[in-house]
Amino acid sequence: MTAAALLPPGLRDRVEAAIDSSALALGQFVRNNLEVRTFGRPQLPLAVKWVASEYAHDYMSVNNGLYIGSNNYTWGQGVYVTGISEPISTAMYGRAGVVARFDPSAWRCFDARTMTNQRIYLRWLKAQPNYSEALLTVHSGHWLQILRNHFREQFKIDVVLFRPDEYDTPGWYTDPQHTWLAVSDWTPFGTLAEKWSQRFVDARLAAVAEEDFRADPGVLTRSPNLTLSAASPHHGGLATAVKMAYSNGTVLRIPS
Template sequence: MSGAAAGTPPDLSQAIIDAIQASEPEWDQFVKNNREAPGGLPLAVKYVPARYATAYRNHPNQGLFIGRGNFTWGCGVYVTGVQEPLSTAIYGRVGVVSRFDPTGWKVFDARDPDNEALYLEWLHTRPTYREAVVTVHSNHWLHKFRNRFREAFEIDVVLFHPDEKDAGGWYTNRGHTWMAVSAFS
């Protein structure tokens, strides 16, 4: 754990650590459901605008790029498993499929309402929380907090339900699983 976790009340810190450990079975099932073949690596899909497709075609082994923008769970690669291949198609017209090796990844399952509540409780313990939410810059602050939370508890992947959907509801279902991956290999 990093410094931000050190400033967390011990009982809350332990509850978050327990939630990370309790997320493992769901993660294992997600990985199993998205394997290329039995015993193979799992596959993920990232949608990109068509203008960026050439970068993947010309350099197929460069990996997926970590977004620098402030997205739902902070900086990371946002993907879905191939089991829900169109779920994030609202973000581009080209779906890039990639294998990933989840060995040793720590996962926080934010789809679980109890885990989400732990994150919110942690958020309220931040010394700058009050100032962050009563400013015009609260969006910036909340994304910084999400990055700090993941860093503090050394979380590699956050599983979460979609927080956006296409206007017609054709691609995205509230029950789908999206992933924010800190490092993609």
């Protein structure tokens, strides 16, 4: 029995309709995150990925690009980034801010920020044969990871837009209304790829955060260790400053 045959009548069409309607949201995201226009090349959106400082030096010269995460992340295997307009939203995961260009013009998007699309995904989830194992056994993490990947593979979803599900304790870096992205890379067989992403180009270190974070026990928050200024480093010109640092080949230092 194929995966499509497992779906209740009309559900496949509802998922496809959600993907079609999500194109508008992706288009708006692109417009909000465009790079500085440079003569002779297309103007593309910019993504930001914060990595541990031990990897910072790798992104100061020619590199392999962004790595595809395969842990039990929110939407499964993929590259998790934010747009340049929210440059420090995931700075709690590392002190090295890597910026890269990407071209999503032909991507299929699923906007998981809307309640309607969340309900559609949950309905799809409940239709899967392993749904009970995913909820009722000690192997929940294993099965949910498989199901998240399967959903994206079945509908060839290139990117999922979703709200943050982990925050810095003071709320200085991550806002609940920010947008995070889970980006898919594909094998020739239509399955999610591993290792280095081919979706992002010209990855380079563009920002270094002074603050360092620790995971809080038992909750999905991370607390800053320094808080030297006892205030958020975010300001109205921060996104532009990171964008210009990337364009100019410099590194912006973001104070604690």
